[in-house]
Amino acid sequence: xxxxxxxxxxxxxxxxxxxxxxxxxxxxxxxxxxxxxxxxxxxxxxxxxxxxxxxxxxxxxxxxxxxxxxxxxxxxxxxxxxxxxxxxxxxxxxxxxxxxxxxxxxxxxxxxxxxxxxxxxxxxxxxxxxxxxxxxxxxxxxxxxxxxxxxxxxxxxxxxxxxxxxxxxxxxxxxxxxxxxxxxxxxxxxxxxxxxxxxxxxxxxxxxxxxxxxxxxxxxxxxxxxxxxxxxxxxxxxxxxxxxxxxxxxxxxxxxxxxxxxxxxxxxxxxxxxxxxxxxxxxxxxx
Numbered sequence: 001x002x003x004x005x006x007x008x009x010x011x012x013x014x015x016x017x018x019x020x021x022x023x024x025x026x027x028x029x030x031x032x033x034x035x036x037x038x039x040x041x042x043x044x045x046x047x048x049x050x051x052x053x054x055x056x057x058x059x060x061x062x063x064x065x066x067x068x069x070x071x072x073x074x075x076x077x078x079x080x081x082x083x084x085x086x087x088x089x090x091x092x093x094x095x096x097x098x099x100x101x102x103x104x105x106x107x108x109x110x111x112x113x114x115x116x117x118x119x120x121x122x123x124x125x126x127x128x129x130x131x132x133x134x135x136x137x138x139x140x141x142x143x144x145x146x147x148x149x150x151x152x153x154x155x156x157x158x159x160x161x162x163x164x165x166x167x168x169x170x171x172x173x174x175x176x177x178x179x180x181x182x183x184x185x186x187x188x189x190x191x192x193x194x195x196x197x198x199x200x201x202x203x204x205x206x207x208x209x210x211x212x213x214x215x216x217x218x219x220x221x222x223x224x225x226x227x228x229x230x231x232x233x234x235x236x237x238x239x240x241x242x243x244x245x246x247x248x249x250x251x252x253x254x255x256x257x258x259x260x261x262x263x264x265x266x267x268x269x270x271x272x273x274x275x276x277x278x279x280x281x282x283x284x285x286x287x
Contacts, residue, residue: 082246120187
């Protein structure tokens with residue numbers, strides 16, 4: 001992909017500072033834009049599993065569910081490291097530079113579980129070339145927007161949100177970090193017909209976690225006994241996730257100010273069933 005990321009036509013009044021960079025019309029953390037070529041040259045492996053979401057759509061929740069499935073529902077095995085080390089972020093890094101992060105990911109033994117927030121058009125091409133399995137989680141627009149608003153105000157990684165009205169306007173226009181919610185969920189919705197993608201809804205997981213966890217396990221080719229399934233359901237309940245220091249980012253106070261807002265706030269949802277992403281987006285305008 002031959003282009004130069006830059007601050008083209010970026011209204012800094014809407015982002016408040018230069019922690020974001022515009023790459024082909026989508027806002028990203030500045031370091032992501034600075035190391036765009038290195039990220040796009042990431043070498044995926046055929047047995048990589050990628051968890052992808054729009055920000056604040058249940059990413060950490062899905063990471064922990066997957067890790068529990070992969071380790072037989074054993075919480076002790078899932079306590080080996082914080083979640084951001086067990087399934088690291090491709091395309092962004094909190095504590096170390098992106099080049100160093102990519103080197104560490106490259107050194108991980110197979111099979112690897114990774115995460116990203118990239119829209120479909122900016123996913124490093126090797127994930128497609130290697131036909132990697134991808135789990136995508138979509139969340140209804142209103143709840144996603146509210147959660148993302150609070151996240152902006154508790155993290156130093158991206159600019160704070162401004163007022164609710166300002167943030168809502170930017171969110172609907174796609175002028176927030178990682179771009180348009182609508183384009184993101186719709187792009188991945190279309191991609192699922194061409195690639196091995198399990199497309200899930202946050203609301204469905206909340207409504208019937210056992211059913212959805214079983215669906216994930218089947219996608220991964222893993223059989224779960226009833227007792228293991230129950231352990232995973234109990235371990236990944238919202239109230240347990242919220243107090244688990246290995247997934248709630250309480251170990252990174254310089255990046256996430258939990259006195260402003262918890263990393264995991266309420267985990268509530270509007271019951272929408274599995275309707276299409278475009279129908280979810282309509283709710284932002286009509287309700």
